[in-house]
Amino acid sequence: MAETATTLPPRPAQEAPRFELKSFLTRYGSWIALALLILVNLAITPNFATWQTLNVNLTQVCAIVIVGVGMTLVIATGGIDLSVGALMAIAGALAPLIFLGKLFPLPSPAVGIALAFVLPVLVTGILGLFNGWLITHLRIQPIIATLVLFIAGRGIAQVFTNGNLQVFNLPEFQFIGLGRIFGIPFQAFLMVAIVAAAAWMLRRTMFGRQILAVGGNERAARLAGIPVASVKQRVYLISGLLSGIAGLIVIARNSAADANLVGLGMELDAIAAVAVGGTLLTGGRATVIGTLVGALIIQLVRYTLLANGVPDAAALVAKAGIIVLAVWLQRQGQR
Amino acid sequence: MAPLLSMHGINKRFAGIPALRAAELVVEKGEVHALIGQNGAGKSTLIKILTGYYAKDSGEIVFDGKPVTFSSPQEAQGAGISTIYQEINLVPYRSVTENICLGREKRRFGLLDWRAMHAEARALLSRFNIDIDVHRPLMAYPTAVQQMVAIARAIGFEAKLVIMDEPTSSLDEREVEVLFGVIRQLKAAGVSVIFVSHKLDELYSVCDRVTIMRDGRTVQVAPMAELSRLDLVTTMLGRELTQVLQEGRKADDTVDTRKPILKVQDLAIGRRVRGVDFEVRPGEIVGLAGLLGAGRTESVRAVFGADKPDTGMIRFAGSDKAMTEPADAIRAGMGFCSEDRKLEGIIPDMSVRENLTLALMPQLARRGIVDEGRSREIVDQFIKRLGIRCSDPEQRIRELSGGNQQKVLLARWLCMNPKLLILDEPTRGIDVGAKAEILSLIRELAGQGLGVLMISSELEEIVEAASRIFVLRDGRTVAELEGDAVNEQSVMAAMAHGHESNREAAHG
Numbered sequence: 001m002a003e004t005a006t007t008l009p010p011r012p013a014q015e016a017p018r019f020e021l022k023s024f025l026t027r028y029g030s031w032i033a034l035a036l037l038i039l040v041n042l043a044i045t046p047n048f049a050t051w052q053t054l055n056v057n058l059t060q061v062c063a064i065v066i067v068g069v070g071m072t073l074v075i076a077t078g079g080i081d082l083s084v085g086a087l088m089a090i091a092g093a094l095a096p097l098i099f100l101g102k103l104f105p106l107p108s109p110a111v112g113i114a115l116a117f118v119l120p121v122l123v124t125g126i127l128g129l130f131n132g133w134l135i136t137h138l139r140i141q142p143i144i145a146t147l148v149l150f151i152a153g154r155g156i157a158q159v160f161t162n163g164n165l166q167v168f169n170l171p172e173f174q175f176i177g178l179g180r181i182f183g184i185p186f187q188a189f190l191m192v193a194i195v196a197a198a199a200w201m202l203r204r205t206m207f208g209r210q211i212l213a214v215g216g217n218e219r220a221a222r223l224a225g226i227p228v229a230s231v232k233q234r235v236y237l238i239s240g241l242l243s244g245i246a247g248l249i250v251i252a253r254n255s256a257a258d259a260n261l262v263g264l265g266m267e268l269d270a271i272a273a274v275a276v277g278g279t280l281l282t283g284g285r286a287t288v289i290g291t292l293v294g295a296l297i298i299q300l301v302r303y304t305l306l307a308n309g310v311p312d313a314a315a316l317v318a319k320a321g322i323i324v325l326a327v328w329l330q331r332q333g334q335r
Numbered sequence: 336m337a338p339l340l341s342m343h344g345i346n347k348r349f350a351g352i353p354a355l356r357a358a359e360l361v362v363e364k365g366e367v368h369a370l371i372g373q374n375g376a377g378k379s380t381l382i383k384i385l386t387g388y389y390a391k392d393s394g395e396i397v398f399d400g401k402p403v404t405f406s407s408p409q410e411a412q413g414a415g416i417s418t419i420y421q422e423i424n425l426v427p428y429r430s431v432t433e434n435i436c437l438g439r440e441k442r443r444f445g446l447l448d449w450r451a452m453h454a455e456a457r458a459l460l461s462r463f464n465i466d467i468d469v470h471r472p473l474m475a476y477p478t479a480v481q482q483m484v485a486i487a488r489a490i491g492f493e494a495k496l497v498i499m500d501e502p503t504s505s506l507d508e509r510e511v512e513v514l515f516g517v518i519r520q521l522k523a524a525g526v527s528v529i530f531v532s533h534k535l536d537e538l539y540s541v542c543d544r545v546t547i548m549r550d551g552r553t554v555q556v557a558p559m560a561e562l563s564r565l566d567l568v569t570t571m572l573g574r575e576l577t578q579v580l581q582e583g584r585k586a587d588d589t590v591d592t593r594k595p596i597l598k599v600q601d602l603a604i605g606r607r608v609r610g611v612d613f614e615v616r617p618g619e620i621v622g623l624a625g626l627l628g629a630g631r632t633e634s635v636r637a638v639f640g641a642d643k644p645d646t647g648m649i650r651f652a653g654s655d656k657a658m659t660e661p662a663d664a665i666r667a668g669m670g671f672c673s674e675d676r677k678l679e680g681i682i683p684d685m686s687v688r689e690n691l692t693l694a695l696m697p698q699l700a701r702r703g704i705v706d707e708g709r710s711r712e713i714v715d716q717f718i719k720r721l722g723i724r725c726s727d728p729e730q731r732i733r734e735l736s737g738g739n740q741q742k743v744l745l746a747r748w749l750c751m752n753p754k755l756l757i758l759d760e761p762t763r764g765i766d767v768g769a770k771a772e773i774l775s776l777i778r779e780l781a782g783q784g785l786g787v788l789m790i791s792s793e794l795e796e797i798v799e800a801a802s803r804i805f806v807l808r809d810g811r812t813v814a815e816l817e818g819d820a821v822n823e824q825s826v827m828a829a830m831a832h833g834h835e836s837n838r839e840a841a842h843g
Contacts (some may be wrong), residue, residue: 164525193593204707206700213693215684223641224747225665284684 029329030278030293033322037300040107045307050126053303055185058252061299062187063088063246067266068273068291069198070239075274076202078215078283079135079142079234084243086153086268087127088263091120091247093157096166099173113173121244127153128240132233146236150267157259166257177252187249191292199288211235215283272298272319276326298322337400339364339527340385341497345394347380347551350785354380357394359553360546362496367518367528368537369559371571372548373792375626378531381548382498386411387416399495415495419486419742427474427481432456434473435488459487462524463517479510486517490526497521498529504742505536515541533627534809535564535831549573568626572794572827593617595650596755596786597716598636602647607633609810611647613788615755620777620787622801624794624826630810631790632674635757638788639671640664652754665694670748674759674790680744683733687725688714690732691746698751717746722772738769745773755786762796774800794823806830 041048047069074081076332097103099116106112127149134145171178202208210231222228243263251257275281276297277290277300298319305315341363347355355377362368372378383389385396387405394402398414404413408418425434432449435456441448456469465483473481480504490497499518503511517746518528518541530542538545539559547555547570555562555570562570595614600613608630615621623631637644638651640658648655658664661671673679683688692699692710699710714728721742725735732740741761748756758777762770777800781787791797797804804821806814806829814829 204705205703206696206705207703209689209693209696209705212685213682213689216684217679219679220673220682221693223639223661223671223673225660225662225697226693227660227662280684284682 013170014018014043026118027278030276030290030297030326033297034293034300037297037304041300041304041307045304048307049193051183055183057299057303058188058191058297059185060303062185062191062267063249063263064266064273064299065191065262065292065295066194066242066246066249067239068277068295069288070235070242071267071270072274072277072279072286072288072291073198073202073211073235073238074142075271075279075281076211076215076283076286077232078218079235080146080271081147081236081239082132082267083127083131083141083149083153083185083241084246085263085266086150086157087124087240087243088247088250088266089154089157089259090160091124091128091244092257092262093166093259094120094123095173095248095251096168097160099170099299100166105334110172113170116173117176117248120248121241124243124244124247125237128238128243129233131240132236135236136229136232154259157262161257161259163259167255168257169255174252174255177249177254187253190245190249194245195288195292202286202288207231212284212286215280215286217284230235269295269298272323277324278326281327294326302333338362339366339399341397342381343395343397345381345384345396346392347384347389348392354551355384356547356551357553358551359556360385361556362527362529363544364527365522365525366544367522367530367542369542369545370529370531370548371533371538371545371567373571376548376571377551378548379500379553382418382500382529382531386416386498412419413610415493416498417489417491417494417496419489420496422743424744425473425481425485425488429474430471431460431467431469431473431476431484434484435459437488439658459491460484463487463520479513482510483513483517486514490521494526496527496529498531500531501533502530503532503534511537528778535567535626536809538567539564547571554581565828568827568831572823596652597638597788598648598650598746599634600648602634602637602649603810604630604633604637604642605645607810608637608644610812611807611810612812613805613815615786615788617754617786618781618784619803620801621788622797622804623788623790624797624804624830625807625809626830627792628809629807629830631807632759633789635671635759635788636673638664639669639757641671665751668751668754669757670694670751670753670755671757672741672748672759672761676740676744676764681732681740683731685732686729687718687723687732687735687743688728691728691743691750692715694747695750713750714755717750721746721749721776736766736769738765738773741765741769741773745776749780753785755788756780758787758789760790762790762791764792770796778793792825798826 047053048191071081071084095116098119099109099112101112122255129148131149134140134148135142146311175186176190177187181189199201202211211224213224213226214228214231218228247262250262273295274291275294277287277292277294279286279290295313301322305318306312338361340360342358342360345355345358346353350812358377358381360370360381370378380389384391387407387410390406398416402512403414405414410774426437432453436452441451441455453469460467460469463483465480465487467476467480473484497709502514519528521528530538532538542559544558545562545567546553547567549571550573593616595616598614600612603609607628611630611634613621613623623635625631633642636642640650640661642665643659649657651669654667658667664671682693688710691714695713696705711728717723718725718728723742723746724739732743735743761777762773765773774796777787777789789797789800798821801821802817804816804826805812806826808830816825816829
């Protein structure tokens with residue numbers, strides 16, 4: 001391994017080759033890990049190179065990535081959003097109520113479906129703004145502010161549905177979770193579109209620059225005229241909107257909405273994907289593509305273990321191990 | 336009688352750079368001793384060596400008749416040297432007794448002996464004439480009492496020497512009086528005090544003798560009563576009065592009648608700023624001088640909208656609409672380089688280019704998308720114009736030297752084409768070469784019509800750069816110097832005494 005390190009672009013001379021290896025790993029570690037995982041699977045997992053495997057893994061990972069994109073932006077400002085899972089449950093509870101006509105009478109089923117896409121996402125967006133309001137106006141720390149909806153959100157979703165499981169069969173709506181284009185799940189296209197848009201936004205737009213400036217040095221950002229409060233509000237809004245979309249995907253996939261289970265533990269999966277992807281958890285440095293890769297790694301490790309007969313419980317331990325490794329590597333790079 | 340503490344020939348280097356050069360400090364028993372000097376003069380280093388926080392490179396410390404070398408603050412405290420810092424380091428929710436006895440609890444049969452501890456707390460506080468219920472939580476008492484408890488805790492029963500490092504910065508006038516009462520009691524009890532402060536009034540009202548440090552050396556030791564304020568300030572800043580003979584000021588004698596771009600009147604913010612006036616005309620460099628804590632930074636932050644003033648008028652470019660956010664001030668045409676580059680200036684993980692264009696971004700973006708081509712053009716232009724040394728514009732700013740970081744921050748504002756540039760200590764922590772470059776740049780910009788408001792603690796720098804200087808002392812403007820009056824002597828005189836007459840004249 002030491003040989004590969006010396007062929008890298010030159011670093012300041014006084015640093016030892018070992019350190020260069022570390023910085024290389026920090027930078028490209030997640031890509032290498034993903035490539036290794038795919039290679040290992042090609043070698044040992046039966047039927048790995050099939051459409052089915054690809055689709056299974058994509059379906060599993062989409063919701064995490066979509067939520068993870070919002071989480072990446074939030075973390076880039078130095079915050080965190082624990083409410084994403086609960087917001088998914090709210091969106092997931094609202095949508096069936098709307099298209100089944102339980103909330104208000106529908107002029108036509110098509111209107112119901114359209115509203116079922118739009119309204120739940122708007123509601124979670126507003127709740128995201130509420131998070132941002134708590135953080136910027138009441139100056140509550142993000143972890144506590146978003147804990148409010150983490151706790152209350154799922155309760156709200158259960159109140160909507162009286163705690164009942166809502167089962168439905170509505171292909172037009174479920175296209176978001178079950179539909180396919182050229183044999184690839186529609187949600188994967190949606191995911192790629194969201195990742196691409198967010199990555200472009202972070203790199204090329206003023207808003208993206210403002211997000212990183214706020215996360216990198218909030219006081220300096222304010223003195224440079226950046227509207228810190230508004231930037232923060234907007235990232236929590238985006239996180240809310242994306243959580244809503246993810247909630248719709250999950251219920252569409254399951255043909256059922258269970259306020260108890262939709263998005264359960266999602267906040268932690270999303271944060272894990274962000275961390276493994278190489279975004280700095282203290283803010284100021286973020287990569288949306290990294291989050292996608294991070295989520296894919298976590299998913300693939302789990303799949304690899306399951307496909308090779310390792311029980312799910314052990315897979316969870318492996319997931320924890322990856323997170324520790326990723327965060328450790330990140331710390332090495334911060335000198 | 337042998338002194339309680341004598342430190343002789345103390346040397347200390349940090350990374351090869353001398354912080355102390357044969358520094359001396361002698362404190363008699365029962366004496367209140369002032370230790371003063373500018374930032375970086377070496378006072379804190381000397382104190383930290385005494386209390387065992389740093390190890391000295393060479394030199395001798397004799398405390399209470401024995402040569403000592405403390406290797407930790409705990410050891411120094413055990414020997415009878417207590418230190419009181421600016422902040423109150425106590426646990427507000429716990430009782431007064433718990434706070435006082437924290438870390439030295441009395442035990443009986445392995446259990447806490449509350450009765451003995453309450454008695455000890457009461458006895459200790461009564462030494463300072465404080466009679467409060469020690470069972471109640473500390474937060475139930477006003478800050479002054481909390482401060483007293485902190486002092487009592489630090490001093491305990493054993494202290495022979497108490498070091499107070501700017502103890503009054505968070506106290507109001509009444510609390511300061513209480514503190515001075517304590518100091519006098521300590522003195523009466525034979526305890527010595529080392530008092531570090533920048534407020535001359537305080538030094539003269541409580542201290543017996545003074546040690547003045549400059550550039551890591553002890554430059555003067557004298558009884559307080561024999562040293563005039565002017566002498567004290569000149570010694571501290573290192574200027575001989577006789578030396579300060581300004582030959583032919585370059586001041587253009589054309590009396591400036593242009594309307595001021597910025598006018599500030601009767602500004603008040605909390606305890607730090609209590610009546611500050613100044614103004615800046617276009618094309619003029621105005622200096623704000625004053626000792627630390629005089630309220631200079633607080634005033635300019637209020638002008639820029641970074642902090643909210645309590646009262647007062649700030650008129651900028653013909654409008655006295657208050658700036659509530661820096662963004663308002665920037666839109667109106669101001670720029671502000673704060674005094675702490677790291678904390679409030681650079682975004683360390685961002686590139687030189689991103690840092691430079693941070694404030695300009697709204698103008699660089701079309702429908703929210705940053706025009707990278709134009710951004711690169713502007714950045715290249717400023718890197719060339721200001722001589723910013725970086726390997727490439729995409730290099731992270733944290734990898735640059737202090738001087739180059741400062742140039743990037745200057746460029747951040749210059750590319751906005753501002754009407755007024757506020758510079759708080761623009762040359763702090765910058766090497767000599769870069770310093771000269773930055774100062775000549777500032778002058779050149781003023782020549783092109785930019786109004787500059789500059790804070791600097793370096794007298795030489797401010798006198799050389801500014802054509803007008805407002806001197807602040809204890810939160811008030813005490814003098815306005817213009818033309819021939821802009822020299823180190825007048826500035827120091829104003830810092831020491833205030834120039835009431837001068838000010839009256841200026842304001843008619």
